Amino acid sequence: xxxxxxxxxxxxxxxxxxxxxxxxxxxxxxxxxxxxxxxxxxxxxxxxxxxxxxxxxxxxxxxxxxxxxxxxxxxxxxxxxxxxxxxxxxxxxxxxxxxxxxxxxxxxxxxxxxxxxxxxxxxxxxxxxxxxxxxxxxxxxxxxxxxxxxxxxxxxxxxxxxxxxxxxxxxxxxxxxxxxxxxxxxxxxxxxxxxxxxxxxxxxxxxxxxxxxxxxxxxxxxxxxxxxxxxxxxxxxxxxxxxxxxxxxxxxxxxxxxxxxxxxxxxxxxxxxxxxxxxxxxxxxxxxxxxxxxxxxxxxxxxxxxxxxxxxxxxxxxxxxxxxxxxxxxxxxxxxxxxxxxxxxxxxxxxxxxxxxxxxxxxxxxxxxxxxxxxxxxxxxxxxxxxxxxxxxxxxxxxxxxxxxxxxxxxxxxxxxxxxxxxxxxxxxxxxxxxxxxxxxxxxxxxxxx
Ligand code: IFM
Numbered sequence: 001x002x003x004x005x006x007x008x009x010x011x012x013x014x015x016x017x018x019x020x021x022x023x024x025x026x027x028x029x030x031x032x033x034x035x036x037x038x039x040x041x042x043x044x045x046x047x048x049x050x051x052x053x054x055x056x057x058x059x060x061x062x063x064x065x066x067x068x069x070x071x072x073x074x075x076x077x078x079x080x081x082x083x084x085x086x087x088x089x090x091x092x093x094x095x096x097x098x099x100x101x102x103x104x105x106x107x108x109x110x111x112x113x114x115x116x117x118x119x120x121x122x123x124x125x126x127x128x129x130x131x132x133x134x135x136x137x138x139x140x141x142x143x144x145x146x147x148x149x150x151x152x153x154x155x156x157x158x159x160x161x162x163x164x165x166x167x168x169x170x171x172x173x174x175x176x177x178x179x180x181x182x183x184x185x186x187x188x189x190x191x192x193x194x195x196x197x198x199x200x201x202x203x204x205x206x207x208x209x210x211x212x213x214x215x216x217x218x219x220x221x222x223x224x225x226x227x228x229x230x231x232x233x234x235x236x237x238x239x240x241x242x243x244x245x246x247x248x249x250x251x252x253x254x255x256x257x258x259x260x261x262x263x264x265x266x267x268x269x270x271x272x273x274x275x276x277x278x279x280x281x282x283x284x285x286x287x288x289x290x291x292x293x294x295x296x297x298x299x300x301x302x303x304x305x306x307x308x309x310x311x312x313x314x315x316x317x318x319x320x321x322x323x324x325x326x327x328x329x330x331x332x333x334x335x336x337x338x339x340x341x342x343x344x345x346x347x348x349x350x351x352x353x354x355x356x357x358x359x360x361x362x363x364x365x366x367x368x369x370x371x372x373x374x375x376x377x378x379x380x381x382x383x384x385x386x387x388x389x390x391x392x393x394x395x396x397x398x399x400x401x402x403x404x405x406x407x408x409x410x411x412x413x414x415x416x417x418x419x420x421x422x423x424x425x426x427x428x429x430x431x432x433x434x435x436x437x438x439x440x441x442x443x444x445x446x447x448x449x450x
Contacts, residue, residue, distance in 0.1 A: 015399025017079035021126035024408035028062035033099040035091025037128035042186035053414025076444035083126035093130030119164040139198035145205035152209035225294030240305030262287035294356035300336030334382035341390035359403035
């Protein structure tokens with residue numbers, strides 16, 4: 001083990017977890033009263049997903065949940081982050097009808113986690129919008145935000161006595177940009193105006209949901225998860241500094257600023273040609289105090305000096321990544337995580353930070369009784385060290401979750417990219433621990449390396 005610090009180098013109550021999302025692992029897409037989501041529709045549309053893969057079966061976690069939690073126990077995680085499939089609970093997206101079989105699945109999941117001494121962290125929206133709501137406009141329709149707040153309140157009413165932490169949205173930037181601007185993700189729209197509206201309505205739904213959840217259970221610990229990265233300039237030229245600011249507004253502040261300061265960065269006007277349309281009171285509804293900010297960190301970005309935004313999906317030119325890349329083509333930049341945590345602590349000091357996802361895809365290949373994944377172990381060690389550096393320098397970081405527990409459905413890339421600590425054979429659905437699973441287990445148990 002090359003880590004500079006063990007778990008004892010972190011705060012005592014630190015959350016050490018792994019993360020997953022419903023559509024990526026559950027399967028059972030057409031069973032037990034679950035409604036359809038936009039990802040069922042998208043993945044069944046020819047040409048959308050690599051190799052025509054779908055989440056119909058995924059890791060079959062819906063049927064193997066109990067054995068999967070035994071694997072979590074083996075790892076020794078203190079926390080497990082999963083997401084709730086909105087259409088499994090509310091097949092039409094609205095509070096009636098309720099699918100009690102779907103609710104029962106999450107009741108059993110939460111109870112089993114608690115039985116094993118693992119604290120559940122539940123995400124309410126990890127991209128699987130009920131298809132019935134998309135028919136009415138999806139996130140471009142403000143009504144969806146109201147339905148989301150009602151769904152959030154219901155979940156806190158039912159599970160709030162046992163779930164430790166709640167996350168409203170996972171990566172709203174992806175829902176807005178990949179879903180409504182580039183069209184790579186469901187619902188596959190390519191329209192800058194729809195993107196701005198979707199982003200705004202998602203933020204509004206977050207604010208309304210937090211208020212609705214606290215009205216039901218004032219003690220609920222609630223946050224949101226954003227995908228964030230450090231933006232570096234290739235040099236110190238004035239043009240480059242402007243490009244860094246523009247990219248930072250697009251990638252980070254578009255979500256951070258409304259949530260923590262109740263305003264959009266003015267750079268959105270440069271990128272989209274105008275600011276988002278906002279009704280009176282919207283911004284104060286979005287700006288609601290949070291118990292934590294979830295951060296999904298994978299890599300950072302280096303921009304080159306040209307800030308003339310011509311394409312909203314790529315506001316500024318980004319330099320070709322240097323150094324080692326993961327199987328996603330993403331550069332390995334652990335220093336970006338340290339810098340990001342320190343930057344957030346400085347610019348948004350009002351909220352504790354939790355890394356709700358960090359991890360890497362590599363082309364893992366089983367080899368006689370083991371699955372060697374030294375690159376992943378090196379990636380994780382470097383990033384945990386970076387978190388430690390940030391904590392030592394004063395960042396209030398409360399947790400770290402590895403993406404992911406299991407290899408799973410990587411959205412438009414289907415099953416082609418493996419992020420798991422456990423290898424999943426998608427023919428037999430067998431789970432096989434990779435060397436990184438043993439490495440994490442040893443780290444969490446304060447043991448020397450396996
Ligand atoms: O698999 C995704 C996850 O659903 C959201 N964050 C990034 C991961 C890796 O791409």
